[in-house]
Structures are given as structure tokens and as C-alpha cells.
Ligand SMILES: [Zn+2]
């Protein structure tokens with residue numbers, strides 16, 4: 001290993017500023033090849049470590065957890081490596097081509113995915129597919145591999161395809177959540193129909209500036225939220241399933257710099273304004289801590305807006321009160337005009353029903369105040385929005 005170390009040190013000491021344009025590209029090509037070959041070596045050794053089972057000595061239950069913990073990788077990065085290492089163990093021609101630098105790791109990913117369809121059929125076709133990988137561009141290889149996959153799937157029948165259904169939902173380092181998967185035809189159609197129903201309902205009633213992918217993303221959230229809001233949900237750990245957010249009082253009061261102090265259970269930190277918006281209409285339990293994290297006392301979970309008051313708000317507002325919006329109450333949340341963390345009352349005079357999109361707008365830029373028991377909305381520049389629809393024109397609740 002010291003050879004690798006000293007070779008690396010030599011490369012690292014090289015100053016690319018002294019190279020001309022052609023020289024720099026040549027050196028980069030060399031470097032890229034080196035990285036590919038080292039990656040191949042890493043996968044091979046990872047396979048050996050898994051076979052020997054040494055990771056268990058530190059109490060790790062899987063090689064993925066060893067890799068993630070010991071080398072500080074995200075779980076998804078670690079499991080991708082482990083999957084590739086396992087696949088390569090069973091793909092001798094691919095392994096050899098990778099080691100020889102004839103194919104890239106991107107090509108290996110494509111081949112490994114194809115192998116999952118039918119390992120036996122893949123073994124017979126491996127030479128041919130590797131041959132294609134040495135000559136074709138990645139998009140062209142994708143098409144060849146795709147054609148092979150479909151043929152293999154047809155041969156194995158739809159039951160096998162059904163076995164490969166999967167859905168990954170994972171927080172990413174950028175603070176978003178990545179959704180990725182393959183659904184069987186029936187489930188897929190159900191999802192498409194449900195998303196379309198929510199999107200259509202919105203398009204009919206809104207001038208909508210969102211892109212189609214954005215609309216689908218919002219629709220998925222709406223479907224899940226309405227499911228969670230249902231009162232007949234099974235109990236999990238003696239509670240109805242819900243979204244949990246941990247936030248300190250200072251953040252709720254807006255006394256900390258933006259971006260600090262609020263966390264979602266699985267996804268991690270969120271902005272303090274998002275935390276305030278979510279806390280507008282939620283159940284809250286107070287945890288008193290000593291220092292930063294030692295809990296001294298945990299209070300009962302209570303609803304910020306008790307059901308009686310909520311009913312009164314619904315009777316008065318019937319749906320979202322944002323000018324021009326007609327989302328019904330089932331899609332809406334009760335917004336505190338003066339946030340309760342700032343001492344605002346949870347009373348009819350301080351609550352306004354807003355659909356989730358308009359609730360977001362009001363917390364992030366738009367203004368809202370109560371005048372004579374009626375909400376008045378303002379654009380981010382401070383100018384007033386005219387409410388074209390008077391309450392009386394609305395249909396029954
Ligand atoms: Zn609010």
C-alpha cells in the first residue's frame with residue numbers, strides 16, 4: 001500500500017498550472033483511467049472483505065453498516081458500493097474488462113442492473129454485453145442493455161417482474177428527499193391515477209405556474225398528508241402515524257438566525273420559517289431540557305387549534321381564504337395571523353383557513369393581517385391584494 005501512497009503523493013504534488021491545454025487533457029484522461037481502475041480494485045477488495053466477514057469483528061451486522069460507519073459514507077453510497085461489489089463477484093468478464101480499463105464504472109452499473117433481471121441468462125449473454133460496453137457510448141449501451149432486459153423479462157414472465165417491485169425514499173445531503181423505484185403495473189396505474197386526480201382538481205381551479213413535475217410532487221404530498229390526517233388510521237407505538245418535528249422555542253419565536261434549530265424526524269434540519277408554518281396547526285408537546293439535550297419533563301401532546309375552535313374557523317371560512325382560491329377545508333390548515341409562539345391567540349379573530357400552498361406563501365413573503373374580523377392579504381412588496389370573492393358568494397361548507 002505504501003507504493004500507492006507514494007505514487008499518489010507524486011501525483012498530488014504535480015501542479016497542473018504548468019501544463020498546456022493538450023497536456024492538461026492528456027493528464028486528466030490518465031487520472032480518470034487511474035480512478036476507474038482504483039474503483040475496480042476497491043470493489044474487488046470489498047468483495048474479499050465481505051467473504052472473510054472481518055467487518056463483524058467490530059460488531060457491525062452487515063458490510064454496508066461497516067462501510068458507512070467506518071468510512072463515513074452515506075448509507076446509500078455504501079449500499080451502492082456493496083451491491084456493485086457483490087454483482088462483480090458474479091460477473092467475471094465484466095470484472096476483467098473493468099480492471100483492464102476497457103469499460104467504465106458507469107457501464108458496470110448498467111450491466112449490474114441488467115443482471116438482476118435474470119442472473120442465469122446474464123451469464124450466457126455477459127460476453128456479448130461486455131463487448132458492446134467496450135465500444136458503445138453510455139446512452140447507446142443503455143439502449144442495448146434495455147432491449148436485452150425486456151427480452152429477458154418477457155422470457156421470465158411477469159411474475160418475475162413483479163418480484164422486482166421496489167420503492168426507495170431517502171433523504172439526500174442537499175436536504176431534499178429522493179423517491180425512486182419500480183412499481184408493478186397495477187400499483188403504478190393506481191399511483192398515476194391518484195396523482196392525476198389531485199393535479200386535475202388543482203388545474204381546474206387555479207392559475208397554476210408550477211411545472212408538471214412540481215405539480216406531481218405536491219400531489220404526492222397531498223395524498224400522503226390526507227391519509228395521515230384520517231381519523232381511522234392504525235396506531236403505531238400507541239399513536240396515530242404523524243410527521244414529527246423537533247424545534248426549540250427560540251426558533252419558533254424567530255429569535256435564532258434563519259436555518260437553525262428545527263428538525264424533521266427522518267429528513268433532518270429544516271428552516272425555522274418552515275417549522276413555524278408547520279407549528280401553526282399541529283399537535284405540540286413541550287419537552288423541558290437541562291442544557292442542550294437532557295430532557296427533564298415531557299408534557300402531554302395537545303392540539304394547537306382545539307377541534308371546537310377549528311370547527312368554528314371552518315364554518316366561517318369554509319375553505320382557503322386567499323383571494324381567488326377555492327380549495328375546500330380538507331386541503332387547508334388553520335394559520336395564526338400572529339403566531340402563537342409570539343403570543344398570538346388561538347381564537348377565531350386570529351385564525352384564517354389557508355390551503356397548504358397559500359399557507360406557504362403567507363409564511364414566505366406574502367403578508368396577512370386581520371381588520372374588522374376579515375383577513376387582508378398583501379403582496380411581498382406590501383401592496384394589498386383585492387379579494388374578488390366575497391364570503392357570501394362561496395358555496396355551503
Ligand atoms: Zn401559519
Ligand SMILES: [Zn+2]
Nearest residue numbers: 320325355358
Ligand atoms: Zn389557497
